[in-house]
Amino acid sequence: MIVSNPELLAIQNSEVVPQLTLDCVIFGFHAGQLKVLLVKWKGTNFWSLPGGVVRQSESLNDAATRILTQRTGLVDIFLRQFHTFGDSNRYDKESVSEKLASVVPKHMWYDRAISVGYYALVNYAQVFPTPDEMSDSCEWRGLDELPELLFDHSEILKTALDYLRKEIAHQPVGLNLLPLKFTMPEMMRMYEAILGRKIDPRNFQKKILKSGIVIKSKEVKKGTAHRSPFFYYFDNKKYGEVLQSGSLFFI
Amino acid sequence: MIVSNPELLAIQNSEVVPQLTLDCVIFGFHAGQLKVLLVKWKGTNFWSLPGGVVRQSESLNDAATRILTQRTGLVDIFLRQFHTFGDSNRYDKESVSEKLASVVPKHMWYDRAISVGYYALVNYAQVFPTPDEMSDSCEWRGLDELPELLFDHSEILKTALDYLRKEIAHQPVGLNLLPLKFTMPEMMRMYEAILGRKIDPRNFQKKILKSGIVIKSKEVKKGTAHRSPFFYYFDNKKYGEVLQSGSLFFI
Incomplete structure (x- = not known):
């Protein structure tokens, strides 16, 4: 398999921090429901949170902002790092490389990766969901209509929600989720x-x-x-x- | 310089997650003062927070627990991951490798490293401060008598304190910091x-x-x-x- 997409090329050319990824839980509010933005991996029926790699030249925050802007079209986003997921068995390399064999060459999977979790609160109506190079769709899903997620992304999503629930006990929320009036x-x-x-x-x-x-x-x-x-x-x-x-x- | 200490050997033998470190802010309470545990790098007068690398086989939490146990002698520690520090210029490789030239060979410094921050609350009286292989002392310092810290460790310490201050607004604290009565x-x-x-x-x-x-x-x-x-x-x-x-x- 010849690698042609920019993300995989960057990994291949050692332009990224190895064994490190970033996953984004992007929350929107629509029709009385909290929704989250998901991507479906190219040519498969497997879903995950949007995410990506961290280039050697960029900070974690810059990488998160870049990924969020690419997936939503928004430039000024309310964004918070909430937790870094570092279990050594976050995913099973064999199983995941098989499921996504048509997207990522097997040899390119790290044995393990640490993922920094960010959550974002965005205005649903202003978002233009955009798939990345490895996915063929990017869609909103209500919290009660979530598909099964790859890797440990269900846990990442749950942790982000726990974090948000804790935050709103002492911080205002809504400027980023609600319409102007x-x-x-x-x-x-x-x-x-x-x-x-x-x-x-x-x-x-x-x-x-x-x-x-x-x-x-x-x-x-x-x-x-x-x-x-x-x-x-x-x-x-x-x-x-x-x-x-x-x-x-x-x- | 021949590398002999276990941490550097592990890095040399690719047994650790590359470009990733872990830094621990260990708080203790003594004589009415909040104190933090610091290490002084071997043969130098430079101080930093205790920290270390993450082995490929261990989770982030396991690595934090290992480092904390090694520095304090305690096994059951109140420990929280609070933030991951990922700016691309967290330290200046040239300057730091010069300052610590007698401890770490210059070629072993990564151009950049991402550091996962943990804080711990410990019972001062039960701690037996123990230097690691790269330091020749490990000591408590009050928050108002801190030396200058290497890397971005002053910022990591400040962020941990901000986090702790926020936490105690809605969570109890003291079980780990105060004596039994x-x-x-x-x-x-x-x-x-x-x-x-x-x-x-x-x-x-x-x-x-x-x-x-x-x-x-x-x-x-x-x-x-x-x-x-x-x-x-x-x-x-x-x-x-x-x-x-x-x-x-x-x-």
């Missing part, structure tokens, strides 16, 4: 989608308003079944301050 | 040492007692200047539950 029920549904459980609406609204991170607009959302709810938007300055101080106490 | 002022001083600021004693005691993680003993500490304070000890079961749920709200 949103109603209080929409914002609450986002929290419920992340937490995977119902929350008390009255308490929620009280805490959000008290935090000062949202501003009520004069506009109402029309065409809803019940009385028209007001639109809110984020106070970017206050949001940034609370993000910095980590002083939003929730749950 | 302690007074309320001693526990408060531990929090103050971590946070680097004074806290309100009345509010502190109220919150700690409300959390249920400590139990008041019948014994008082004698020989203190003021009235004798009671000893407390941790309720291990409750402590574990609160640690699991992350529901301790503090600061």
Whole structure:
């Protein structure tokens, strides 16, 4: 098999940090659901998280930003490193090289690789999902409609979600997931989608308003079944301050 | 220079994951101060955090545990991975290989290395600081008496401390840092040492007692200047539950 794609060529030419990869859990919020961006490996029916290698010349953060931009089309992304996965048996080389034999030559698989996990929160409507050189599709999937994932990517996804759930207990979230204006029920549904459980609406609204991170607009959302709810938007300055101080106490 | 120490031999024989290291920020609490364990490189006056390489056969966690046990003599350690440091210019190969020329042959330095950061909380009195093959001393230093550190280790230490400060806002701490029995002022001083600021004693005691993680003993500490304070000890079961749920709200 002649290697022609840039990523494999870079590995072959030792232009990357060996035995190191980067995997990205890209979260979006749509139709009341938390979704994650997945890629399907070329000519196979195997899915994984988007990811890639780290070039010798780039930092981990630069590599993550590059991969995220390539998969989503976005340039300014909310991105956090959350955990590095370093078990020596993260994948079975024999099994995975067989499954993906049409994409990656068998001799190019490392016996093991360490993967740095990043998660990103993006605006669903602005994303243009784009497959990479080794995949033939890149698609959103709801958390309750996930296919089986290759490698330890189910664990990476679960860890990212655990991390996000912990984060939103003391940090604001939504600037990157919600549209510019949103109603209080929409914002609450986002929290419920992340937490995977119902929350008390009255308490929620009280805490959000008290935090000062949202501003009520004069506009109402029309065409809803019940009385028209007001639109809110984020106070970017206050949001940034609370993000910095980590002083939003929730749950 | 003939390589004789086991770590360098392992690197030379490709028994380690290349361009990957692990650095440990080991915190202890003594005499009202938060301290960190440092090593001084053999025959030099240069200090760094304890660290090491990751063998091909071991997981990241196993490598961290191995390094921590070797440096402290402890086997059951509270240990957390907190961040992976991956800037391409984390150290200047020329400068560092010159400073440490008597310890590591120049050709053995990678152009760059990615380092996985772990922090540990240990009981100061139980630690037996032990230098590794490349250092000739291993010592505790208070946070306000730190020497200049090699590589990006000052940043790694600062990041670990930031992480710990964030953690203690919603997780209990102390089981690993305090002796088996302690007074309320001693526990408060531990929090103050971590946070680097004074806290309100009345509010502190109220919150700690409300959390249920400590139990008041019948014994008082004698020989203190003021009235004798009671000893407390941790309720291990409750402590574990609160640690699991992350529901301790503090600061």
